[in-house]
Amino acid sequence: MTFLHFAVLAPFLFAVLVPFLFKYIRKIHTGWFVLFVPLILFIYFLSFISVTSDGRDELQRMEWVPSLGINFDLYVDGLSLLFALLITGIGTLVILYSIFYLAGKKERLNHFYVYILLFMGAMLGVVLSDNIIVLYVFWEITSISSALLISYWYSKKASVYGAQKSMYITVFGGLSMLGGFSLLYVMAGTFSIREMVGNADVILGHDLFLAAMILVLLGAFTKSAQFPFHIWLPDAMEAPTPVSAYLHSATMVKAGIYLVARMTPVFAGGAEWFWIITSFGIFTMLWGAVSAVRQKDLKAILAFSTVSQLGMIMSLLGAGSAAFYYMDGDNALYTTAILAAIFHLINHATFKGSLFMVAGIVDHETGTRDIRKLGGLMTIMPVTATISFIGLAAMAGLPPFNGFLSKELFFTGITNVVQYDMWNGDTIGMILPVVAWIASIFTFAYSAIIFFRTFRGKFKPEALPVKKVHEAPAGLLISPIVLAVAVLLISIFPNMLAYTIIEPAMMSILPGILSEGSAFYVDIYHWHGINLELMMTAGAVALGIVVYITMDKWSKLGIYQRERDIMTAAYDNGYDLLIKGSQILTRAQMTGMLRDYLVYMLLFIVGIMFYTMFRFEGFHFGMDNASDIDIFMYFILGALVITVLLLPKVNNRMTAIILAGFAGFLVAFIFTVFRAPDLALTQLMVETVSVLLFMAVFYHLPNLTKDDITPLTKTINIVIAGLAGLMVTLVSISAFTFGQTTSLAAISEYYIENSKILAGGYNMVNVVLVDFRGLDTMLELLVLGIAALGVVSLIKLKVRESDDV
Amino acid sequence: MIKEPNDMMFRVFIRMIAIIVVTFSIYLFFSGHNAPGGGFIGGLMSAIAILVIYLVFGIDRIKAALPFNYTYMMSIGLLLAVSTGIISWIAGYPYLKQFFDYFQLPFFGEVELTTALIFDLGVYLLVVGAAMTFILTIVEDDS
Numbered sequence: 045m046t047f048l049h050f051a052v053l054a055p056f057l058f059a060v061l062v063p064f065l066f067k068y069i070r071k072i073h074t075g076w077f078v079l080f081v082p083l084i085l086f087i088y089f090l091s092f093i094s095v096t097s098d099g100r101d102e103l104q105r106m107e108w109v110p111s112l113g114i115n116f117d118l119y120v121d122g123l124s125l126l127f128a129l130l131i132t133g134i135g136t137l138v139i140l141y142s143i144f145y146l147a148g149k150k151e152r153l154n155h156f157y158v159y160i161l162l163f164m165g166a167m168l169g170v171v172l173s174d175n176i177i178v179l180y181v182f183w184e185i186t187s188i189s190s191a192l193l194i195s196y197w198y199s200k201k202a203s204v205y206g207a208q209k210s211m212y213i214t215v216f217g218g219l220s221m222l223g224g225f226s227l228l229y230v231m232a233g234t235f236s237i238r239e240m241v242g243n244a245d246v247i248l249g250h251d252l253f254l255a256a257m258i259l260v261l262l263g264a265f266t267k268s269a270q271f272p273f274h275i276w277l278p279d280a281m282e283a284p285t286p287v288s289a290y291l292h293s294a295t296m297v298k299a300g301i302y303l304v305a306r307m308t309p310v311f312a313g314g315a316e317w318f319w320i321i322t323s324f325g326i327f328t329m330l331w332g333a334v335s336a337v338r339q340k341d342l343k344a345i346l347a348f349s350t351v352s353q354l355g356m357i358m359s360l361l362g363a364g365s366a367a368f369y370y371m372d373g374d375n376a377l378y379t380t381a382i383l384a385a386i387f388h389l390i391n392h393a394t395f396k397g398s399l400f401m402v403a404g405i406v407d408h409e410t411g412t413r414d415i416r417k418l419g420g421l422m423t424i425m426p427v428t429a430t431i432s433f434i435g436l437a438a439m440a441g442l443p444p445f446n447g448f449l450s451k452e453l454f455f456t457g458i459t460n461v462v463q464y465d466m467w468n469g470d471t472i473g474m475i476l477p478v479v480a481w482i483a484s485i486f487t488f489a490y491s492a493i494i495f496f497r498t499f500r501g502k503f504k505p506e507a508l509p510v511k512k513v514h515e516a517p518a519g520l521l522i523s524p525i526v527l528a529v530a531v532l533l534i535s536i537f538p539n540m541l542a543y544t545i546i547e548p549a550m551m552s553i554l555p556g557i558l559s560e561g562s563a564f565y566v567d568i569y570h571w572h573g574i575n576l577e578l579m580m581t582a583g584a585v586a587l588g589i590v591v592y593i594t595m596d597k598w599s600k601l602g603i604y605q606r607e608r609d610i611m612t613a614a615y616d617n618g619y620d621l622l623i624k625g626s627q628i629l630t631r632a633q634m635t636g637m638l639r640d641y642l643v644y645m646l647l648f649i650v651g652i653m654f655y656t657m658f659r660f661e662g663f664h665f666g667m668d669n670a671s672d673i674d675i676f677m678y679f680i681l682g683a684l685v686i687t688v689l690l691l692p693k694v695n696n697r698m699t700a701i702i703l704a705g706f707a708g709f710l711v712a713f714i715f716t717v718f719r720a721p722d723l724a725l726t727q728l729m730v731e732t733v734s735v736l737l738f739m740a741v742f743y744h745l746p747n748l749t750k751d752d753i754t755p756l757t758k759t760i761n762i763v764i765a766g767l768a769g770l771m772v773t774l775v776s777i778s779a780f781t782f783g784q785t786t787s788l789a790a791i792s793e794y795y796i797e798n799s800k801i802l803a804g805g806y807n808m809v810n811v812v813l814v815d816f817r818g819l820d821t822m823l824e825l826l827v828l829g830i831a832a833l834g835v836v837s838l839i840k841l842k843v844r845e846s847d848d849v
Numbered sequence: 850m851i852k853e854p855n856d857m858m859f860r861v862f863i864r865m866i867a868i869i870v871v872t873f874s875i876y877l878f879f880s881g882h883n884a885p886g887g888g889f890i891g892g893l894m895s896a897i898a899i900l901v902i903y904l905v906f907g908i909d910r911i912k913a914a915l916p917f918n919y920t921y922m923m924s925i926g927l928l929l930a931v932s933t934g935i936i937s938w939i940a941g942y943p944y945l946k947q948f949f950d951y952f953q954l955p956f957f958g959e960v961e962l963t964t965a966l967i968f969d970l971g972v973y974l975l976v977v978g979a980a981m982t983f984i985l986t987i988v989e990d991d992s
Contacts, residue, residue, distance in 0.1 A: 721885035725877075729893035733980060736900045740988045804949035804961055805882035813887060814965040814972070818945040821968075822930050825975045829923050832979040836920070839990045 046104040048118050051088055052172055055081055055165030059158045066154035074153040075143035082135035082164060089128045096122045096548035103174065103238075113235050119174035122548025126386065127171035127295075127302055129545075130393050134294040135164050137523040141401055142286035144519035145408065156196060156284070163189035163291060170299055175235045176225045180218070183263070186299060187214040190291050194283040206279035209615065213266050213276045221263025221303075227256035228310070241309045241555060248313040257311050260303070261320060268300025270358060271328040274351045275611045281343040285404030288343060293350045293396040298389065301354065304361050305385070305553045312368035321362030322461070326479050328355025333486035335609060337591070342403040342413040342498065345490055346396065349439065352483060353392050359480070360385035360454060363461050367554055370464075377464075379554065381457030383566060386549045388450035390541065391534060395438040395447060398527035399494075402432040405516040405524070406498060411509030415493065420503030425515045427525075429499040434528045438535070440491035440588070441484065441581060446534040448581070449568055455480065455577040481580050488588025493595070542566035643761065646768045653771050663774060664781035677717065684710045697748050701738045705731055722809040856905075863905045870898035878973055882961070888969035892976025899981060908989065919981040926974030933968045 058081050066074045095102055101121035108116045120128070139160065146153060166189060169182030188211070195207035229235055231250040232243040240247065247253060264270075269277040280292050291297070304321060311317045332352025339345040364381035405428050406421065407413045422429040438447035458480045462473040505513065534541065543566070550564045572578065591598075633644070657663055687707045694700045708731035715724035783790065795808050795816065805811040813821050874894035881887030903911045934945035949963035 722887070722890065725885055725890045726893070729890055729897065732897050733893060733900070733984075736897065736904065737984050737987070739904060740900070740984060744990075803947060803965065804963055805965070807881060807883050807885060807887070809885075810881045810887040810969075811965075813889070814882075814968050815947045818934065818947065818965075818968060821972065822934065822945065825927055825930055825972060828979045829927055829975060832923060832982040833920070835983050836986050839986050 045106055046118075048102070048104045048120070048172070049106055049116065051085055052118060052165060052168045054085065055161040055168070059161040059165075062157045062161065063154045066157075073143050073147070074157055075139055075146070078157045078161065079136065079139050079143070081161065082132045082139060085168075086129065086132035086136055089125060089132055092120050092125050092128075093544050095120065096125050097544050099548065099551060101552070108178070113229075114177045115175050115235075116178055117174040117236065118172045119238065120172065121552040122545070122550070123302070123305055123552040124171045126390070126545055126549045127298070128168060130298075130390075131164060131167045131171070131295050134290060134393060134397055135160075137397070137526055138286045138290040138294075141289070141404075141520065141523040142284070144517060145286055145404055146284065152196075156193075159189050159192045159196070160287075160290070163193065163296070167295055167299065171302055174237050176228065176237060177235050179237075180222050180225060183221070183267075183299065184215065184218050186291075186296050187211060187218055187267075190214070190280070190296055193287045193291060194280050196284055196287070197282070200282065202279070203282040206276070206282040210276040210280050212619075213273055213615075217263040217266025217273065220259045220266075224256045224259030224261075224263065227252045227259065231256065237306060237310070244310050244313060247310060253311075253314060254316060257314065257317060258320075260307060260311070264300035264303040264307075265324065266300070267303070268297050268354050268358065269328075269351050270300070270324050270355060271331050271351075272611045272614075274328060274332065275609050275615055277351055278339075278344050278347040278609065279612075281341070281347050285343070285400060285407065288347075289397050289400035289404070292347070293400055294393040297350065297354055298357075298393075301357050301361065301385075301389065304358065308361065308365045308553055309368065309555055312365035315369055318362055318366050318369060321365065322359045322476065323362075325355045325357070325359030325362055326458075326476055326483075328352065329359060330479050330483040330486075331355070333483040333490065336490040337486050337493065339490075340415050342406060342415060342418075342494065343400070345415075345494055346399055346403060349487070349490060350396060352487065353388070353396070353439075356454060356480070356483070357385050357388055357392070359476070360388070360457050361553075363457050363476075364553070366461075366464055377460050379550065379564065380453060380460060382550055382553055383546065383564075384450055384453035384457045386546050386553075387453060387538075387541075387568065388447075390545070391438065391446040391450050391531070394527050394530045394534065395435040395445075398431055398524040398531065399435040399439065401520075401524040401527070402428055402435065405520055408520065409510065409516055410513050412507075415497040417504060417507040418498045419501035420499070421513070422499040424503070424513055425499075427521055428516060431521075431524045431528045432499065433495060434531050435524075436491040436495050438531050440488045441584070443581075444535050444570055446531055446538065449535070449538050449570065451484065451581065452572070452577045453568070455580050459576060477580075481584060484580070484584035485587045485591060488585055489591040489595075492588065492592040496592070538568035538570075539566070542568060639761070643764055646764050650764070650767045650771050653775065657775065657778070662778055662782075664778045664785065666781045666785065667777075669784050670780070677714075680710055680713055680717070684714075695748055697745060698742075700748070701735065705735045708734070720809075722807070859905055863901060867898045867902050870901070871895055874898065878969065879966075881969060882963060882965065888972030889976055892973040893980060895973075895977050896980035896984075899977075900984060908985075917981075919978040919985065921978075923975050923978035923982065926971045926976075926978060928971070929974065930968050930971030933964055933971070937964070 058078070062074060062078065065077050069077075092102065101119065103120075104118045106116040106118075108114050139157075142156070142160075146156060163186055166182045166185035170179055170186060173179040173182060191207040191211040194210055195203045197203050198207075225235075228240060228247065231247045231252055232240045234240060234243070247256075266273040266276075277292060277297065281288055283292070308317075329352045332348045332350070332355055336345050336348035336352060339348060360381045364378050364385060367378035367382075370378070403413060405425070406418065409425065410418065410421070412418065434445070438445035441447045441451035455477070459477045461476050464473065505511070546566050547564045550566070554564075633640075684707060687703055687710065691700060691703050691707075694703060708727060712724045712727035712731065715721075715727055792808075795812055799805055799808045799811040799816075803811045803815040805815070871894075874891045877886035877894060878888060878891030879886075881891065899911070899915065902914075906914075933947075937946040937948070938944045945968075947963060947965040947968065949961060949965065951959055951961050954960050
């Protein structure tokens with residue numbers, strides 16, 4: 045347990061305090077306390093820059109389940125540090141923003157900040173874990189906290205819908221990823237990512253390589269909203285805006301990017317990695333950009349824009365991963381793409397974060413986010429308009445903003461693909477730059493739509509829910525201003541991050557690419573001369589203007605009216621089918637009759653036991669060394685058999701209870717004969733309690749009635765019951781014979797010898813219960829407790845007919 | 850359930866029987882380490898004693914005489930069982946390691962004290978609580 049471990053767990057620990065802070069210190073907004081967590085962590089992680097910028101890394105180990113190779117190992121290198129700084133840095137700003145955004149008296153801040161802190165800790169865990177199982181656990185916590193945050197205003201139907209959708213899609217991906225991780229473990233024999241990177245050639249040659257890769261990519265693609273899994277992101281916009289800015293643009297959706305970057309050294313040796321990621325990424329970029337233009341809600345435009353930008357970063361990572369495929373190739377050809385990916389990741393976090401916050405401000409001050417109602421806010425909200433202009437210009441890729449710089453690098457990286465051997469440069473490879481360019485046109489267009497439809501045009505106060513529209517309070521503006529300043533700083537001094545952040549991150553995505561002793565050298569500058577990239581930008585801007593100007597014309601087309609993504613329809617139908625299918629399945633087997641459930645269970649147990657016994661040749665029959673049976677045992681057993689056979693014939697409930705009790709007491713008697721006093725006592729107690737229970741509820745029970753079951757069902761039930769009895773008998777005899785014929789020592793010998801020495805008790809049964817196998821007992825207690833609570837909730841809280849389920 | 854219990858003999862005897870049963874259950878609980886018995890059996894037997902009283906005197910009387918919240922009793926039992934394990938864990942031993950030693954107590958003479966007894970007390974409480982919760986919930990249900 046080092047300080048680094050504490051840093052990852054700190055948000056979780058602080059989350060425990062939040063409800064108390066909320067309850068007892070109502071005067072101060074809970075957010076002010078929470079603010080310190082990301083702020084301190086941010087400063088703490090800044091101190092790691094000195095480590096990573098020297099090309100070093102730091103590994104802090106802590107054992108968790110060492111016997112399974114699962115350890116809580118934290119690993120800080122350039123890539124994880126970049127993400128940790130993003131998580132804590134943007135986190136600080138978002139929490140500051142949320143203090144003013146969620147200022148209402150009725151907001152349930154305790155929920156909000158607990159979820160946010162859960163998310164923050166989990167996200168730090170994802171990017172810092174070296175062990176993929178630990179990473180997976182944190183990964184799922186981000187999905188859960190994200191769903192909780194989306195449904196923060198849970199009385200709205202759309203919130204719950206969005207939360208469910210994001211949960212289903214990301215957890216589906218997460219589970220696939222767990223499968224992929226298991227396959228990786230099978231191949232590499234380790235859960236540690238660093239050791240997998242070392243074994244990359246073993247993994248590459250393995251039969252399971254492709255399966256593991258696709259499963260891991262499913263996790264990354266669902267999380268990072270790649271086509272066709274992107275549909276959850278627009279619906280996630282039902283969350284409060286601070287959440288959208290934090291989770292759904294700056295951090296959580298980049299977890300998939302992180303995973304792809306992290307796994308690049310493991311998988312990129314295969315060509316499939318390159319073309320799957322690049323093609324999905326570039327298609328997502330286009331799809332997102334085209335969809336964004338159709339949206340009328342500010343946040344929906346930003347959501348699809350995020351989808352598009354994530355696709356762009358993804359495609360860059362794909363293009364750059366080819367460096368591993370051509371280990372001897374021209375480095376700059378591939379590494380430019382990785383550089384562009386990292387640089388754009390940072391830029392996107394800054395400008396998209398500020399844009400989401402601005403959208404939140406507009407919503408907060410005017411009461412709507414519909415661009416058809418908004419307009420002319422520039423004079424009323426000058427600061428907000430300025431911030432959004434900076435953010436939008438960066439997003440559209442206008443010089444000299446940072447978005448322009450990364451977009452130029454993006455064009456370079458993606459046009460380089462044409463020169464790769466694996467693509468026929470003049471044919472298929474040309475598609476990538478062309479698609480990227482078309483997407484850029486729409487990127488410019490939707491950026492223009494946001495700015496001009498919100499801040500320019502005619503002010504329409506009659507359409508707005510809020511009557512007196514004015515500039516946002518200073519507190520709301522601080523965070524977006526900080527981000528806008530960051531955009532400007534990066535735009536003017538793009539190289540200020542080159543040495544400290546970008547180069548170390550490139551080192552960790554592309555280990556072993558460089559020859560010994562050399563380092564990546566990053567120099568980002570504005571003017572490259574008039575080259576292809578600049579022409580592409582100019583063309584995108586020009587055509588983007590055309591798209592915007594002709595908006596009045598094409599917005600009348602049918603396609604503009606269809607806001608919902610067509611993939612959403614597929615999701616909805618699939619969801620309905622799933623519900624209907626499972627209802628049919630459930631109704632077919634859930635009859636409400638205890639007898640039927642017993643049949644299922646017995647069939648399963650009998651089947652699996654017989655299969656196992658035959659499969660492993662477990663049957664042994666031989667009655668040597670068996671002791672003689674006393675005469676009175678025949679009487680007891682005979683009485684037991686007669687009682688049991690009589691039971692089904694009885695029509696009177698009282699008689700049935702007495703008979704069942706009699707059988708139980710006979711069993712207790714058998715235990716006594718075989719010198720098992722504890723068992724006998726327990727059996728006696730249980731029988732007594734059951735009989736007492738029956739007596740207590742006797743008046744409530746209906747009379748036994750003859751069930752109208754067919755003779756066929758009856759026969760089947762008799763056969764199943766007979767098989768169950770036969771199985772138990774055969775297994776017992778086999779166990780006895782096996783014990784006699786082999787020289788294996790019985791496990792009881794250990795307890796006989798040690799119960800007095802190690803646990804100080806003569807009663808072996810009890811010593812086993814409370815000491816040797818104490819954990820089992822404790823979990824059984826838990827089960828008993830849960831069962832009791834289950835009875836309470838079934839009976840006391842049962843659903844009345846009028847209740848809505 | 851007996852609506853208007855008026856059986857005098859039954860009522861008198863059941864009080865005595867219940868006391869004997871409870872006493873015996875406590876004996877079973879303490880003797881568990883070295884002789885048949887233990888928390889589970891002792892707990893069930895105590896539950897039987899309470900149930901027998903309940904059958905004769907009805908639910909209102911029993912609630913007035915023994916005002917336990919059986920759900921709380923369950924959670925206290927579970928907490929006891931869990932916390933004995935945690936103590937040994939904090940002390941650096943494996944979770945749920947039990948300790949025992951022999952002490953010379955006045956009046957009792959040499960007595961063996963074990964941490965397992967505390968664990969077993971947890972079992973006892975949970976079993977009483979769970980059994981009573983099961984039965985009282987079912988019995989009280991009037992719909």
